[in-house]
Amino acid sequence: MGRWEPNARGRMAEAALQLYSEHGYEQTTVAEIARRAGLTERTFFRHYADKREVLFAGSGELEELFVRAVAGAPESAAPIDAVAAGLDAVAQMFAGRREYARRRHAVITATPELKERELIKLASMSAALAGTLRRRGVAEPAASLTAEAGIAVFKVGFERWAAAAEEREMSQVMREALDELRAVTAGGR
Amino acid sequence: MGRWEPNARGRMAEAALQLYSEHGYEQTTVAEIARRAGLTERTFFRHYADKREVLFAGSGELEELFVRAVAGAPESAAPIDAVAAGLDAVAQMFAGRREYARRRHAVITATPELKERELIKLASMSAALAGTLRRRGVAEPAASLTAEAGIAVFKVGFERWAAAAEEREMSQVMREALDELRAVTAGGR
Numbered sequence: 001m002g003r004w005e006p007n008a009r010g011r012m013a014e015a016a017l018q019l020y021s022e023h024g025y026e027q028t029t030v031a032e033i034a035r036r037a038g039l040t041e042r043t044f045f046r047h048y049a050d051k052r053e054v055l056f057a058g059s060g061e062l063e064e065l066f067v068r069a070v071a072g073a074p075e076s077a078a079p080i081d082a083v084a085a086g087l088d089a090v091a092q093m094f095a096g097r098r099e100y101a102r103r104r105h106a107v108i109t110a111t112p113e114l115k116e117r118e119l120i121k122l123a124s125m126s127a128a129l130a131g132t133l134r135r136r137g138v139a140e141p142a143a144s145l146t147a148e149a150g151i152a153v154f155k156v157g158f159e160r161w162a163a164a165a166e167e168r169e170m171s172q173v174m175r176e177a178l179d180e181l182r183a184v185t186a187g188g189r
Numbered sequence: 190m191g192r193w194e195p196n197a198r199g200r201m202a203e204a205a206l207q208l209y210s211e212h213g214y215e216q217t218t219v220a221e222i223a224r225r226a227g228l229t230e231r232t233f234f235r236h237y238a239d240k241r242e243v244l245f246a247g248s249g250e251l252e253e254l255f256v257r258a259v260a261g262a263p264e265s266a267a268p269i270d271a272v273a274a275g276l277d278a279v280a281q282m283f284a285g286r287r288e289y290a291r292r293r294h295a296v297i298t299a300t301p302e303l304k305e306r307e308l309i310k311l312a313s314m315s316a317a318l319a320g321t322l323r324r325r326g327v328a329e330p331a332a333s334l335t336a337e338a339g340i341a342v343f344k345v346g347f348e349r350w351a352a353a354a355e356e357r358e359m360s361q362v363m364r365e366a367l368d369e370l371r372a373v374t375a376g377g378r
Contacts, residue, residue: 078377119308141366144345146373152337156330177330184335185374188267 009047009057011037016054017103025051025111052117055104059121063128066090070132079138083129083150084178090154091171098162098170105162126151153177198236198246200226205243206292214240214300241306244293248310252317255279259321268327272318272339273367279343280360287351287359294351315340342366 005011015036019028030051034044048054069089073082094101108114129147138146157177161170194200204225208217219240223233237243258278262271283290297303318336327335346366350359 078373080373081377084377115312116305116309119312120305123304123308141345141349141369142373144348145341145366145370148341148345149338149370149374152334152341156333156337159333160330177334180330181334181338182374184267184269184331185338185371188270188273 005039005043008037008039008043012039012044012047013054013057016051017100017107020055020107020111021103025107025114052113055108055114056117056121059124062090062093063121063125065093066125067128067132070129071135073136075136079133079136079142079146080149080178082133082136083146083153084175086129086150087153087157087174087178088171091169091174094161094170101158102162102164105159122151122155125154149181153181194228194232197226197228197232201228201233201236202243202246205240206289206296209244209296209300210292214296214303241302244297244303245306245310248313251279251282252310252314254282255314256317256321259318260324262325264325268322268325268331268335269338269367271322271325272335272342273364275318275339276342276346276363276367277360280358280363283350283359290347291351291353294348311340311344314343338370342370 012033016028016033019032019036028051030044031041033051033054034041037044044054048057066086066089070082070086073085077085108118126144126147129150130144133143133146134140153174157170157174160166160177161168161173166173201222205217205222208221208225217240219233220230222240222243223230226233233243237246255275255278259271259275262274266274297307315333315336318339319333322332322335323329342363346359346363349355349366350357350362355362
């Protein structure tokens with residue numbers, strides 16, 4: 001291990017985001033990301049497997065937070081309310097991070113390889129939530145469907161919250177998206 | 190173009206599925222797939238970009254069928270009922286194909302690269318459904334949330350239908366999954 005580099009991960013993520021925005025993901029190399037962050041390529045590879053991973057540093061933390069909040073919801077809470085508690089916890093984590101999230105979302109939307117990675121992240125979160133709900137005693141397929149519903153709300157809510165003109169807090173946007181999902185699934189028949 | 194090869198696409202998909210099951214996806218080459226199908230590599234690449242695509246030959250057809258059924262639902266139908274009509278149409282398409290679907294699903298589940306491709310397929314279907322619902326006059330975020338709900342039901346329902354012991358028809362499994370989604374989202378509060 002080399003000398004201590006303060007906030008190396010954050011600096012590399014910010015450098016990567018800048019370069020992907022300026023030149024595109026395909027055109028950017030790990031060497032350029034490391035240089036812009038004032039670090040070496042070796043340091044980059046100590047933290048990330050490749051240039052796709054650098055924008056997903058927070059995925060593990062996000063999933064853990066979501067899962068922990070669902071697991072920690074009152075035993076009496078309905079599965080969908082446990083998931084709502086998870087969405088609320090996640091929304092707290094994004095407080096004050098909208099500008100970064102917007103820039104990151106724009107780059108991901110423009111880059112098929114990053115969009116794929118984002119889908120993998122969401123599928124992993126969904127599987128983790130379903131497992132947590134089963135441990136709360138929820139049977140299948142209810143556990144998987146509730147988890148998928150939660151991820152649908154997170155995905156659609158996140159996009160709304162990150163949209164250019166949006167100013168409401170994420171927690172409010174997520175609650176509205178969940179209410180809307182309840183309304184659309186209750187409709188018809 | 191070479192001579193006419195009857196059902197070249199289907200033969201290559203079946204050959205790929207056999208080889209992926211026997212030796213694993215990583216270990217299988219396009220040359221081996223073509224040989225087992227009794228065709229040339231050139232023919233393979235006339236039909237598929239690479240060995241990942243060969244198991245997704247029907248994705249376009251599936252999405253089109255789903256979208257067409259949603260678009261063609263009665264004008265008065267609630268968005269979720271239009272999606273239910275789409276699920277029903279999709280279920281008809283899979284009638285008599287459970288054995289193939291089971292084998293394909295097992296290979297995909299065991300192969301990260303194919304799982305990614307499956308996620309891309311589902312995301313594409315969701316986006317297409319949301320667009321179709323907007324053209325039916327459904328506002329956002331209701332359109333995207335209804336589409337995501339439909340894909341959640343398709344994903345969870347498909348896995349149930351493809352499970353080893355399952356004998357019910359796909360249309361029934363899908364209807365039950367949709368009812369279950371309605372029940373879980375209606376719970377709590």
